[in-house]
Amino acid sequence: MLTKKITRQELLIIAASRQIQNGDVSILGIGLPIIAGAVAKKTHAPEAVLMMESGICDFEPRVLPMHVADASATRGYGYATDLFSVFSTITYAGYLDKAFLGVGQIDKFGNINTSYLGTPPGAPRISAAGGAPEFYAYAKKTILTMKGGQFVEKLPYLTSPGYLGGGSQREDSGRYTPGSGPSVLLTSKGIFKFDEETREMYLAALFPGVCVDTVKADVPWDLKIADTLESFPVPTDEEIRALREFSPRASFPSPVAVQLVFENFKRKIAAKKAARKAG
Amino acid sequence: MAANNGSKVMTTKEAISRFVNDGDSLITGNYNESMPMSLLFEIIRQKKRGLTYYSQSGSFDGEFMAFSGCMEKMISAFVYKWGGSTRGGIIEQYQRAGKIQVEDYTNFTYNARLAAGAFGYSCLPVLPAIMDSDVFKIRGFMGDKKFGVITCPFTGKQTPVVPAANPDVCVLHVQRADKFGNAQHWGGLGSTVHACLASRKIIVSCEELVEPDIIKSSPHHTIVPGFRVSAVIEEPFGCHPFEIVGFRGLDTAMFSLINQAFKIDGGLDVFFDEWIYGLPDRSAYIQHYIEVFGQDMLNRYNARSYYSAPANYGIPFQSGWDINGISNDLGVDMEGLEKLIEERGELVDVN
Numbered sequence: 012m013l014t015k016k017i018t019r020q021e022l023l024i025i026a027a028s029r030q031i032q033n034g035d036v037s038i039l040g041i042g043l044p045i046i047a048g049a050v051a052k053k054t055h056a057p058e059a060v061l062m063m064e065s066g067i068c069d070f071e072p073r074v075l076p077m078h079v080a081d082a083s084a085t086r087g088y089g090y091a092t093d094l095f096s097v098f099s100t101i102t103y104a105g106y107l108d109k110a111f112l113g114v115g116q117i118d119k120f121g122n123i124n125t126s127y128l129g130t131p132p133g134a135p136r137i138s139a140a141g142g143a144p145e146f147y148a149y150a151k152k153t154i155l156t157m158k159g160g161q162f163v164e165k166l167p168y169l170t171s172p173g174y175l176g177g178g179s180q181r182e183d184s185g186r187y188t189p190g191s192g193p194s195v196l197l198t199s200k201g202i203f204k205f206d207e208e209t210r211e212m213y214l215a216a217l218f219p220g221v222c223v224d225t226v227k228a229d230v231p232w233d234l235k236i237a238d239t240l241e242s243f244p245v246p247t248d249e250e251i252r253a254l255r256e257f258s259p260r261a262s263f264p265s266p267v268a269v270q271l272v273f274e275n276f277k278r279k280i281a282a283k284k285a286a287r288k289a290g
Numbered sequence: 291m292a293a294n295n296g297s298k299v300m301t302t303k304e305a306i307s308r309f310v311n312d313g314d315s316l317i318t319g320n321y322n323e324s325m326p327m328s329l330l331f332e333i334i335r336q337k338k339r340g341l342t343y344y345s346q347s348g349s350f351d352g353e354f355m356a357f358s359g360c361m362e363k364m365i366s367a368f369v370y371k372w373g374g375s376t377r378g379g380i381i382e383q384y385q386r387a388g389k390i391q392v393e394d395y396t397n398f399t400y401n402a403r404l405a406a407g408a409f410g411y412s413c414l415p416v417l418p419a420i421m422d423s424d425v426f427k428i429r430g431f432m433g434d435k436k437f438g439v440i441t442c443p444f445t446g447k448q449t450p451v452v453p454a455a456n457p458d459v460c461v462l463h464v465q466r467a468d469k470f471g472n473a474q475h476w477g478g479l480g481s482t483v484h485a486c487l488a489s490r491k492i493i494v495s496c497e498e499l500v501e502p503d504i505i506k507s508s509p510h511h512t513i514v515p516g517f518r519v520s521a522v523i524e525e526p527f528g529c530h531p532f533e534i535v536g537f538r539g540l541d542t543a544m545f546s547l548i549n550q551a552f553k554i555d556g557g558l559d560v561f562f563d564e565w566i567y568g569l570p571d572r573s574a575y576i577q578h579y580i581e582v583f584g585q586d587m588l589n590r591y592n593a594r595s596y597y598s599a600p601a602n603y604g605i606p607f608q609s610g611w612d613i614n615g616i617s618n619d620l621g622v623d624m625e626g627l628e629k630l631i632e633e634r635g636e637l638v639d640v641n
Contacts (some may be wrong), residue, residue, distance in 0.1 A: 015628070018635040036517050058296070058470075060517050068515055069472070071506075074610050074618075086605045089472050089502070089516065091509040100487045103410035106518065149410075219640050245640045258610060259617045259627050263635055268619075271634065275621035 015251050018262050019199055022219070023156070024050065024254055025246040026197050030109065030154045036060045036101070037109040038146055043156050044111035045076060046254065046261050053253035062101070064142045066093040075258045098142070102149045105188060110150035112143050114157040114196065116166055119212050119232055121155070121173025121193040121205055123147070124166040131168075140170050147171040149188045155196040162230045174210035181210070200226050202243065206235070216241040297469040298522045302571060305493045305521035306332040310459050317344035317404075317455075317489055318351055319462030320529070321480025325351050328528040328572040329461040329495055334358040335566060344457055346400050346481055349532070350548060353380040356390055357558050358566075363431055364392045365455070367400040372552040380558070393430040396420065399437075399452050401481040406454035407488030413438060413451040421450050460489035462514070463529040465536055466504065467496040471519025474511035476598075477535040483513050491520045497537050499524035510601065527576050538591040543583050 027047035031037055033056040039048045040063075048061045049072035062068040065080035069089030076084050085091075092100075101107055115137040116124040125143055127134040147153050148171075173193055174181045181187050195215070196203040202216035213235040214226055227234050254261060260268040300308075310316065310333055320326055330351055333341075342363040345352045348370035355361040357380045364381065369392070371379035384390040395403070399416050406414035420426045421439070429436045438451045462482070464475035473494045475482065486492050492514055499522065505512060531544035551557035569575045580588060607618060615623045622630055631637070 013640065016632055016637055017640070018631060019638045020636065022638050022640065034517075060515070069506075069509075069517075073605075074607050083605050083607065085509075086603050086608070087503070087506040088509045089505055090512040092515075099409035099411075101515075104408065104487070105410065219638050243640070255624065255627055256609070256611070258619075259622075260619045262627070262631050267634055271630065272619050275619065278621055 013246055013248055013251070015248055017246060017251055019218070020264060021251060021254055021262050022243070022246065023158075023197060023199055024261060025250050026202065026244050027111065027154060027156055028054070028250065028254075029244050030111075030195065031056050031059050032108075034058050034060075035108040036062070036106055037111070038062050038064060038097070038102070038107060038142070038150065039111055040113060040142075041076060041078060042113065043158070043261075044113075044154075045072060046258050047111065048072060049257040050250055050253045053257070054247075054250050060089075062097065064094055064097050064146075066091060066097055068092055068097070068101075072257060075261070098145050102146060105149070105151075107146070107150045108152065110146040110153045112147060112153055112155055112171070114155050114160045115170075116161045116163045117155070117157065117173075117196065117212075118163055118166050120175060120177045120210055121196070121212060122166055122169050122175065123155070123171040123173060124163075124168050126170045127168045129167045134167065143171040147173070147191075147193075148186065149191065151188060151191055152194045153192065155193050157196060157198045160198075162232075164231045174205060177210040178208070200229070202241070204237075211235060213237055214240070216243050218243055298471050298516075298519060299469050299499065300521050300523060302328055302332045302495065302523050302525060303336075305329070305523055306336055306338075309491050309493055309520050310336075310338055312338055313340040314338070314458040315342040315344065315455075317457040317460045317485050319460045319482050319486045319489075319492070320532075321478065321482050321485070322347045322349060323478050323480075323532060324463045324475070324529040324534040325349055325532040326461040326463040326495060326528065327351070327530060327532065328525050328575075329463070329493060329523075330354065331566050331572075331575070333360055333461075334562070342457075344400075344404075344455065344485070346397060350552075353552070356380045356384050358562070361390060364390060365395065365400070366392065367395050367397045372549070374553055377553060380552075391431045393432045393436060394425055394428075395452075396423075396425055397481075399425070401484060403452045403455035404481055404484035404488040406452065407456040408484045408486075409454075411454055413453050415440070415442075415449050415451050418447070418450060421448070426450065455488055457485075457489045458491060460486050460492045461495075462486055462492060463495045463497075463525070463534070464513070465496065465534060466498045466500045467494050467519075467522050468500055468502045468505045468516065469522060470502065470516030471514070471522050472502070472505045472512050472516040473514040473519065473522075474505060474508065475513050476511055479513070486514045487518065492518055493521045493523070494519050495523040495525040495528040497524075497526055497528065497534060507603065508601070525572050527572060530572075530576070530579070533591075536593055536595070538593055541588075541591050543587050544579065 028050040031051035039045045060069045063079040067084045070084040074083045200221045204215040340362045343355045343361045344365045346367045348368040353372045385392045402414045442449045464473045467473040531541035533540040551561035
């Protein structure tokens with residue numbers, strides 16, 4: 012049950028967290044996925060095996076890691092391996108249940124660009140490939156999250172293949188784990204899924220307070236809408252508490268969080284100064 | 291999804307009957323040391339048949355698997371004649387008589403097949419000199435699929451490749467494991483890690499079943515993560531008469547008894563009846579050892595401890611909150627955070 016007031020950011024994190032089932036072997040990237048994993052492990056999925064691609068496997072999230080080899084994740088973890096092993100013995104060999112990937116640009120079949128907004132070397136950069144193409148290809152399921160990204164008709168650069176041209180193209184190529192691919196895309200406007208036959212993205216649930224037209228305005232193709240829209244998952248107090256205990260700043264949009272952290276440090280420094288003066 | 295909800299602890303009998311089937315390919319995870327003898331004895335007792343057995347190293351495990359009738363095919367890189375030069379080994383006798391088929395690899399190419407299997411690859415390049423060896427040229431039951439040759443796209447050179455091996459079951463003995471199957475082992479690892487990770491099911495016996503906290507404070511010793519393991523058995527002396535670092539050395543008394551059994555007519559039948567078929571499990575085996583050799587003899591092989599220095603996994607912040615319940619990032623307590631969320635957060639109405 013939910014009695015607390017919550018924010019849009021919290022709602023999105025809990026929606027992502029619900030994607031992890033107890034016992035799932037999951038690879039988590041920095042930011043939202045780690046927070047979602049931390050909440051899942053503290054609530055409905057205590058035996059989830061959380062991993063980061065540096066080789067930190069089966070870790071206990073304590074504080075928000077700043078990068079995928081962050082020392083804070085190495086207090087009390089089960090299996091010290093390395094990046095090559097994570098991609099080969101765990102991912103390609105078929106033992107990775109869930110991957111979480113962030114999206115820069117996405118097309119209607121879930122193909123993703125996280126590299127360039129055009130053709131290099133002249134094009135502006137988004138970031139780069141990182142671990143995304145291989146995790147996306149070989150995790151049994153992938154959960155996509157998009158904050159401030161874009162839906163596009165045609166990607167200027169395809170970093171991580173999704174359902175390619177749709178239909179059975181991904182399966183037929185023989186290059187991917189059978190049954191793999193994006194299962195959902197979570198954004199601050201809704202939850203999107205992919206049609207079982209055509210593999211085209213459709214709107215499955217609306218974020219509270221958002222209407223279909225607002226979603227459609229972001230999408231350059233004629234977005235299909237589920238016959239019956241699902242309702243967006245409602246967090247419980249337990250989930251919200253787990254989230255806030257793990258990362259209180261995650262409840263705010265990131266510019267606000269940065270500002271709040273800065274204000275806290277300013278207060279601390281001012282208090283030190285005042286104490287010195289008084290002393 | 292990996293079957294990792296809760297405990298996988300069971301008995302050796304249960305693990306072998308649940309996870310080893312007739313016709314399976316089976317591999318010993320251990321390489322020369324800490325051989326998983328308790329698990330292998332149980333496979334023999336349960337009379338599994340038609341197994342393809344992978345064993346790299348010429349210990350008597352392979353001889354036992356042949357003599358027991360469990361093994362139909364073998365993949366190996368080293369075969370020792372336990373019966374001596376005149377009597378010969380069991381594997382040798384059975385191979386020559388056509389009772390079993392053996393495929394020979396080298397230590398490196400044997401391990402490369404497991405590495406390929408562990409990585410999920412279909413094949414792996416190996417070192418080119420093997421192409422001039424009869425190990426490459428003479429093919430047993432693997433036939434055309436024993437080795438392949440590809441052209442390196444970068445050098446243009448002919449490069450031999452081996453096919454991935456993915457045994458159905460790996461049997462492994464380790465120092466310690468937790469109930470989830472996280473298995474920790476140290477010592478002469480040989481091809482152990484690849485043998486385990488290449489296999490579809492992994493059965494782990496351990497000297498000590500420990501709390502998960504022990505594993506989580508020493509993750510660098512974990513060679514197999516729990517989510518890959520099907521069964522865990524606490525089985526002290528599970529590798530006897532082989533050694534296991536930190537517990538005991540190789541039991542030369544028992545080894546000489548086994549050596550004798552190989553070298554006299556009917557010796558192995560007597561040994562199997564007395565030490566395998568005649569005893570229900572490992573604790574009965576050790577009890578029987580004590581009756582035959584005495585407790586003193588068993589104690590003679592106990593390890594004298596020599597501890598590895600602990601690795602410090604310390605970090606500054608155990609959570610994002612200080613001891614007074616104040617957030618390190620935001621400088622407020624939980625109540626203060628709720629207020630901050632109302633003032634500065636983007637509230638959403640979910641009802």
